[in-house]
Amino acid sequence: MSYQKKEVKTIYFNEFKATLPSMQGKTVVITGTTSGTGNVAAHTVAHLGAKVILLNRKSERSEKAYQEIKSAFPKAEIVNIECDLQSFASVREAAKAVIRTCPEGVNVLTNNAGVMALKDEATKDGFDVQMQTNHLSHFLLTKELFSSLTKAADSAGEARIVNHSSIARMNPKKILLTKYLEKRGGNLGGDSASMLFGGARWLRYNQTKLANCAFTAALHHKLQNAGSKIKALVAHPGLSNTGLQVTTVKDGGMGGFFTDLFMGFGQSPEDGTMGLLSCMCKSDAQSGEFYGPGKGVMAMKGKAIAFGLEPFYDNEETRSMLWQKSCEAIGEDFNI
Numbered sequence: 001m002s003y004q005k006k007e008v009k010t011i012y013f014n015e016f017k018a019t020l021p022s023m024q025g026k027t028v029v030i031t032g033t034t035s036g037t038g039n040v041a042a043h044t045v046a047h048l049g050a051k052v053i054l055l056n057r058k059s060e061r062s063e064k065a066y067q068e069i070k071s072a073f074p075k076a077e078i079v080n081i082e083c084d085l086q087s088f089a090s091v092r093e094a095a096k097a098v099i100r101t102c103p104e105g106v107n108v109l110t111n112n113a114g115v116m117a118l119k120d121e122a123t124k125d126g127f128d129v130q131m132q133t134n135h136l137s138h139f140l141l142t143k144e145l146f147s148s149l150t151k152a153a154d155s156a157g158e159a160r161i162v163n164h165s166s167i168a169r170m171n172p173k174k175i176l177l178t179k180y181l182e183k184r185g186g187n188l189g190g191d192s193a194s195m196l197f198g199g200a201r202w203l204r205y206n207q208t209k210l211a212n213c214a215f216t217a218a219l220h221h222k223l224q225n226a227g228s229k230i231k232a233l234v235a236h237p238g239l240s241n242t243g244l245q246v247t248t249v250k251d252g253g254m255g256g257f258f259t260d261l262f263m264g265f266g267q268s269p270e271d272g273t274m275g276l277l278s279c280m281c282k283s284d285a286q287s288g289e290f291y292g293p294g295k296g297v298m299a300m301k302g303k304a305i306a307f308g309l310e311p312f313y314d315n316e317e318t319r320s321m322l323w324q325k326s327c328e329a330i331g332e333d334f335n336i
C-alpha cells in the first residue's frame with residue numbers, strides 16, 4: 001500500500017506567525033522534528049530567536065532536517081541530539097545530553113513526536129510501541145528534564161511543558177485503561193485497522209492521545225499545588241497532512257485510497273502547528289489550557305483557539321492512575 005502526502009494550501013499560518021513574540025534568550029527542546037508539526041515548530045522558534053534542541057532518532061531524515069534548519073537560520077544555535085522514543089535507555093542518554101548542552105535550563109519542552117495505528121508490537125522495554133513513543137517516553141523525558149525546567153522557570157519567571165494530543169483522545173469511550181500503560185506490548189488486541197469500527201491499532205492510538213491529555217492534567221494540578229512557575233499545556237493539530245499518515249499507510253494501518261480521500265479534509269502542516277506554537281510561545285497562554293482548532297470531534301481545521309482541559313481525563317481517578325502506571329513503566333518515581 002502506498003500514499004503520498006497530500007499537499008494543501010496554508011491559509012492562516014503566516015498571519016498567525018507574525019503575532020508570536022520573540023523567543024530570544026529561550027531554550028526550546030522539541031521531539032520529532034524530521035517532518036510535520038515538530039519540523040514547523042522548530043523552524044518557527046528558530047526564526048523567533050530561540051536556541052533549539054532537536055530530539056530525533058538517528059536517520060538520514062534527522063540529519064537532513066538538522067542541516068535544513070541550520071542553513072535556514074545560520075545565526076541560530078541549533079543542536080541535534082539522538083533520542084529514540086522506543087527506548088527508555090535512549091531517552092535517558094538524550095536527557096543527559098540536553099542537560100550538558102543547556103546549562104542555562106530549558107524554557108520550553110515540547111513533547112511532540114508520535115506514531116499512529118501501528119502494528120501490535122512491543123518495544124525492547126516491553127511496552128506497546130505507540131504508548132511508549134507517544135506518552136511513556138515523553139513522561140520519562142519530562143521527569144529527566146524537570147530540574148532544567150525549574151532552573152529556567154526560576155530565572156525567566158516561567159517555563160512550559162507542552163504535550164501534543166489529538167481529536168482521537170475522544171474515541172471511542174473516553175476512558176483511559178491501565179492495560180495500555182503496562183508491559184503488554186504485542187498483546188494488546190492485534191492488528192485490525194478498522195478506524196471506524198474499533199480496530200485495535202486505532203484503540204491503542206486513541207489511548208496514547210488520551211494519555212497525553214491526562215498527563216497534562218496531572219502535571220497542571222501537581223505544578224499548581226506545588227506553587228511551581230512551570231506551566232503544563234496541551235495542543236491538537238486537527239487533521240493535518242504530515243508524515244503521520246504516510247507512516248501509518250506504510251505499516252498497514254490505513255488504506256492508501258481511503259487516506260487520499262480523507263486527507264482532502266486536512267489542513268497544511270503549518271496550519272496544523274498553530275495550536276502547538278500557541279502553547280509554546282504565546283505570552284498569555286496559561287497552564288491547563290488546550291489549544292487547537294476547536295474542542296469537538298469535528299474540529300479538523302481552522303485557527304487555534306484556547307479551551308479548557310476536559311473532565312473525562314481531568315479527574316482525580318484518571319490523573320492518579322496515569323501517574324502511577326507511568327512511574328511503574330519507567331521504574332522510577334516522579335515527584336513534584
Ligand SMILES: NC(=O)c1ccc[n+]([C@@H]2O[C@H](COP(=O)([O-])OP(=O)(O)OC[C@H]3O[C@@H](n4cnc5c(N)ncnc54)[C@H](OP(=O)(O)O)[C@@H]3O)[C@@H](O)[C@H]2O)c1
Pocket residue numbers: 031032033034035036037038055056057059061062083084085086112113114115116133134164165166167236237238239240241242243244245247
Ligand atoms: N497529523 C495529524 O493529523 C495529527 C492529528 C492529531 C495528532 N497529531 C499528533 O501530532 C504529533 C506530530 O505528528 P505529525 O502529524 O507531525 O507526524 P509526522 O510528520 O510523522 O512527525 C512525527 C515525528 O515523530 C518522530 N518519531 C516517530 N517515532 C519516533 C521515535 N521512536 N523516536 C523519536 N522520534 C520519533 C518522527 O521521526 P522519524 O522521522 O524518525 O519517524 C517525526 O519526526 C504526533 O504526536 C501526532 O500524534 C497529528
